[in-house]
């Protein structure tokens with residue numbers, strides 16, 4: 256497909272500008288361009304066709320099944336976008352005075368209250384633009400908390416080996432030493448935890464249910480042990496889809512937390528667009544929160560800077576419209592609906608897991624939470640077909656592949672997260688497709704190392720695309 260620049264035809268236009276009623280103004284020659292600006296010149300119909308055709312070449316949640324694990328690619332109801340597009344929200348300036356944007360401040364306040372209710376935290380702020388950004392910000396707070404107490408020797412962060420890669424990255428970027436502990440049957444090994452806990456530990460970072468979709472039933476004992484040595488517990492709640500309205504990280508013993516509003520709370524993601532890593536904490540950490548936070552005083556809302564604030568971590572207030580979508584989602588579902596969403600997410604994952612266990616090897620049997628992992632190493636050993644090849648073949652059936660090769664502790668891993676928004680007919684279709692692919696592997700009639708066969712491009716050089724992307728046209 257040609258680029259918009261290549262479709263440019265001299266003097267083709269989209270708009271007819273009205274005649275100006277301002278007198279001509281002669282700009283000094285020294286300010287004028289010497290060469291013509293390189294913008295595409297195109298008629299409206301060609302412009303519309305260009306972008307419509309382009310949009311058909313990509314694949315998103317609105318196109319079909321998208322079970323990317325640890326990502327929560329749920330369908331986002333369009334009503335939440337409509338709320339975010341309301342002029343009162345989308346056209347306000349971040350420089351407005353507090354009195355003029357009380358409604359916007361109320362959105363921040365109400366989101367804070369609702370998400371605190373869901374997580375068992377005391378205060379929630381929304382400046383960080385991603386989950387990783389919120390992790391980094393929380394660790395800054397934890398560091399300042401200990402320094403303020405005069406406790407300067409806590410230099411370690413404990414992270415289980417099933418963790419999302421952003422956890423060790425955030426800890427390391429904050430100057431902490433990362434202590435990785437090996438999991439046992441997919442969850443925390445209490446003996447291993449005991450071995451590394453001492454007064455040099457600042458915090459444990461944990462996801463529960465973890466990236467294997469397993470709920471750690473020893474959670475109360477884990478957080479108790481961490482607290483006993485004076486360290487804090489951080490909850491990576493990027494995917495809260497399994498437990499919303501059912502149990503609270505605050506009650507599990509966590510001191511601070513982040514939620515990805517762009518995963519669980521209805522902002523579309525995947526293209527690197529605006530997100531919010533909502534950061535929550537218990538009251539004893541509130542003084543360290545990034546500024547500004549919103550407080551309510553005599554029925555009105557105002558910005559406030561916490562005493563020991565780590566200061567600003569983003570411009571203005573973060574991605575405010577993401578918050579409008581989240582609040583709209585929460586209000587539409589209500590507390591019963593939120594719980595039902597989680598129950599259905601867990602039900603859908605277990606339905607798929609149970610059906611697929613007949614065809615695939617499960618590294619962890621029994622019930623899962625919102626996601627589950629399959630181990631395809633027997634196909635690699637028996638037929639030379641890797642998890643990657645199965646993912647590529649799924650594209651021919653117009654399905655987005657699951658997450659692959661993650662978590663690292665399962666070889667040839669495929670990690671599915673169907674989410675609550677898929678109907679049984681879609682799950683059945685996906686199961687049928689996966690069974691069909693396994694039959695293809697066993698029959699050997701089709702060389703799956705060459706799949707996909709029906710897409711515009713087949714196998715791309717993904718390493719090159721990631722390391723040396725060409726994202727600029729021409730020079």
Ligand SMILES: *Cc1c(COP(=O)(O)O)cnc(C)c1O
Nearest residue numbers: 325385386387388419421491493
């Ligand atoms: C997605 C995810 C993150 C990182 O969130 P970003 O918004 O991509 O930075 C962290 N932890 C877990 C468990 C995740 O799934």
